[in-house]
Amino acid sequence: MNGSTIIFYMLAALILGSGFLSVTTRQIFRAAIFLLFSLIGVAGMYFWMDYEFIAAVQIVVYVGGITVLIIFSIFLTQQAGEKLPEQSMSRMLFAALAAFCGFALILLQIAKHTFTNSTTTITAPTVENIGNEMLGVNKGGMALPFEVVSVLLLAALVGCIVIALRQKTQQTN
Amino acid sequence: MNPGLTHILFISIALFFIGVFGFFTRRNLITMLMSIELILNSVNLNFIAFNKYVWPDKLTGLFFTIFVIVIAAAEAAVAIAIIINLYRNYQTIDVEKVEELKY
Secondary structure: OOHHHHHHHHHHHHHHHHHHHHHHOOOHHHHHHHHHHHHHHHHHHHHHOOOHHHHHHHHHHHHHHHHHHHHHHHHHHOOOOOOOOOOOHHHHHHHHHHHHHHHHHHHHHHHHOOOOOOOOOOOOOOHHHHHHHHOOOOOOOOHHHHHHHHHHHHHHHHHHHHHHOOOOOHHHO | OOOOHHHHHHHHHHHHHHHHHHHHHOOEHHHHHHHHHHHHHHHHHHHHHHHHHOOOOOOHHHHHHHHHHHHHHHHHHHHHHHHHHHHHHHOOOEOOOOOOOOO
16 A cells, blocks of 8 residues: 555545545535545546646646536526525435436446556646647548637637627617 | 455445435435546546556556536536525436426
8 A cells, every 4th residue: 555546545435435525515616625635536537547637737727627617507597595495305315316327327338348548658737748649640640620619619709708698688779 | 355346446446336325315416426536537537557567568548537517517517506406496416306398
């Protein structure tokens, strides 16, 4: 049991524990904070796997962006201190049953399958390699999806503004 | 026991089904959105684990993760715009109470 193993299990406990609390707590603001801790745990797991760039992206986009967006929308749509309504017991039971069945099914499949490492050569996930491949136009380059995704982001930006815009009343025309 | 691919896959599956459980039980749009974020995160963890332990010579899993993160951000932004617009029209974001198109 070395230090790396201990850190792995602590991160696992952080991810799963705060993830579970995030979907079961009845106070919506606490749910957002538990979601924040779960996302930080996932970022720590990326650090543990030596994928520093993805960990940084995870912290910037999820922890710094999406969680803050969710907290803002909670403030805009929820009365402070009001608890979410009590769930019916049968719905909780059937949801837990369905989730557990899926979990057990996939866990059995993974236990049966042996994953073999296909190669010994390693491309280190450094920022240099990522940048060269992401904007590369040769075989295996990711320039086209990169451009498509930037158009998608622009469309989402414009769409958000149009949707959230306050509708003008008809009296202007 | 030294943690390897199977351990990370276990975490990722557990996180996925925690998200599915939340999506089934919650009836508030913002908490349902949080469950979706958990599901997407488990998928990202899966991609990175396979990239590290099965195909370390390529970076494809990493790029999939980056694109999933980008699309998740766009999806969250659009969803929250819709939620705020819904709240403005109905004064609630409970999916049981917003049922104008249902019948």
